[in-house]
Amino acid sequence: MRTLVVNSGEIAHMSHGDTAKPLIGKKMGDKDLNIYSEGLGILVEDGVILSITDSEELISEYAPSWDGNSEMIGNMNIIDAKGGAIIPGxxxxxxxxxxxxxxxxxxxxxxxxxxxxxxxxxxxxxxxxxxxxxxxxxxxxxxxxxxxxxxxxxxxxxxxxxxxxxxxxxxxxxxxxxxxxxxxxxxxxxxxxxxxxxxxxxxxxxxxxxxxxxxxxxxxxxxxxxxxxxxxxxxxxxxxxxxxxxxxxxxxxxxxxxxxxxxxxxxxxxxxxxxxxxxxxxxxxxxxxxxxxxxxxxxxxxxxxxxxxxxxxxxxxxxxxxxxxxxxxxxxxxxxxxxxxxxxxxxxxxxxxxxxxxxxxxxxxxxxxxxxxxTTLKNNKNKNYGVISENNSASFNILHSKKVESWCQSPGMNPISKTLANGIIVKHN
Structure with a gap:
């Protein structure tokens, strides 16, 4: 099963360097190292991220008939992030x-x-x-x-x-x-x-x-x-x-x-x-x-x-x-x-x-x-948790806000609009 996420805000990929090792020091908070700019899309298949690239390119190749509103085309789910930032699960x-x-x-x-x-x-x-x-x-x-x-x-x-x-x-x-x-x-x-x-x-x-x-x-x-x-x-x-x-x-x-x-x-x-x-x-x-x-x-x-x-x-x-x-x-x-x-x-x-x-x-x-x-947990599928990168687990959150920093700035409220957990779509009311 494929899922295409388009029109993202910032994406906090957190995948700089060797993802089997933790980020330390100032690299933990370095936006240039850890965040992609807005406008990208993510293609997911069978729980794994296949591609992260420009939304328009992904739509042109995988969903050329998408009308901008439909949530399904054939057997593929389409999620319009509507500018919401994306962070790892x-x-x-x-x-x-x-x-x-x-x-x-x-x-x-x-x-x-x-x-x-x-x-x-x-x-x-x-x-x-x-x-x-x-x-x-x-x-x-x-x-x-x-x-x-x-x-x-x-x-x-x-x-x-x-x-x-x-x-x-x-x-x-x-x-x-x-x-x-x-x-x-x-x-x-x-x-x-x-x-x-x-x-x-x-x-x-x-x-x-x-x-x-x-x-x-x-x-x-x-x-x-x-x-x-x-x-x-x-x-x-x-x-x-x-x-x-x-x-x-x-x-x-x-x-x-x-x-x-x-x-x-x-x-x-x-x-x-x-x-x-x-x-x-x-x-x-x-x-x-x-x-x-x-x-x-x-x-x-x-x-x-x-x-x-x-x-x-x-x-x-x-x-x-x-x-x-x-x-x-x-x-x-x-x-x-x-x-x-x-x-x-x-x-x-x-x-x-x-x-x-x-x-x-x-x-x-x-x-x-x-x-x-x-880095302290094993993934039986040999995929890394905690990062958004190609060939890794499709486990990530789409935020209500366009900015990654918003994820922890509203205690008592849920900052997340949708979640993918190993490719499974979880909608939040």
Missing amino acids: FVDSHTHLIWGGDRSNEMALRQRGLSYSEISKLGGGISRTVETTRSRSIQELVDLGVQRASNALRLGTTTMEAKSGYGLSTESELKLLEATERVNQVSACDIHATWLGAHDVPKHTTKQEYIEELIGKQLPMVVQQGIAEWADVFCEPGWFTIDDTIEIITASKNMGLGSRIHADEFVDSGGLGITAELGSISADHVAKSDDDSRAKAHDSGVMQTFLPGTQYVLGIDEFPPMKKCVENSWAFSIATDFNPNCNTISMPFVGSIATHRCGIDPITALAASTRNPS
Whole structure:
């Protein structure tokens, strides 16, 4: 099936240089390197971009009888972008997509001055969500995941990573991963699964007993199941230590899983520093990490993934040091951290926080939301996510505005008029 998109505004192709590598430093926000001028068209076939060239040339060759209004000619879809800018589909590389329950009551606790850790000790936080998630059937979890993936797609996300972690038992973690795969099978959004059994220690067991279960029982069954691509650990004081993380990730690596690690969200415990030694693809949160660890991570190919929505919902004034990463040419991405506490799955909203609170420009934020996170995810079709270029995945968004920068400048509103996800047209009302 072919689709022809014509009459574009600016196109943020983000494809400068080797697209298997992230953009860094000033190249992230360089409009000359990353943006085509208006008036181009994009020809798509079977989910792949065949050509990007002048709209009139494409119309003349592939749709000479087009009347300027029809949406179909023969077996070809035609989309008139009407001057709307085009950007890559967002790549949300850190989500907790599937869980049950509601923790909106915790806002009042935070306003009373309780910390994330204190709320957890009172029975809230992760352990509360674990209880409600375990009680849901797999079909209920799939239904929740499908709705959330649909919401993400409506907001322009065409690729995402999704973690387990709200089961905290072998049976429940496997159920969450199975639900994730079922959502992936029916969603136009590409979903990549991560096993986060080490999210917290379940009630009525010791941490050492649970680590033994994670490594001796849960991990082998996760690998046998064949859904998860990575292992993850919540490496924070009060949850899992550096030594715990090394033990769990090393065992996972020995069984063929890659790793992505939660680290240094609340304090600098050295979590980012060990990711280089462990060969992790990504270290997430890392708001409190020191500069030496950031440099070491970059030199080792570890992506720093910032989650500014977390600081936003926790009322923390110190946001991730994105501007410093640009100044030092350290690779970084941004993601939603969608979860019961940070309950947003909108990359445009997270991009707005990045520009308004973290000091980076909209084009840099776009690179951190598309191409850069795409380098941490595998595409089974050997096509790159996060860029708009010939012979790559046809996953992109058409904006209401003619200007690329508008993608993150209207929090609370959807800047996107249409989305193509691997060539599948998604219309937004």
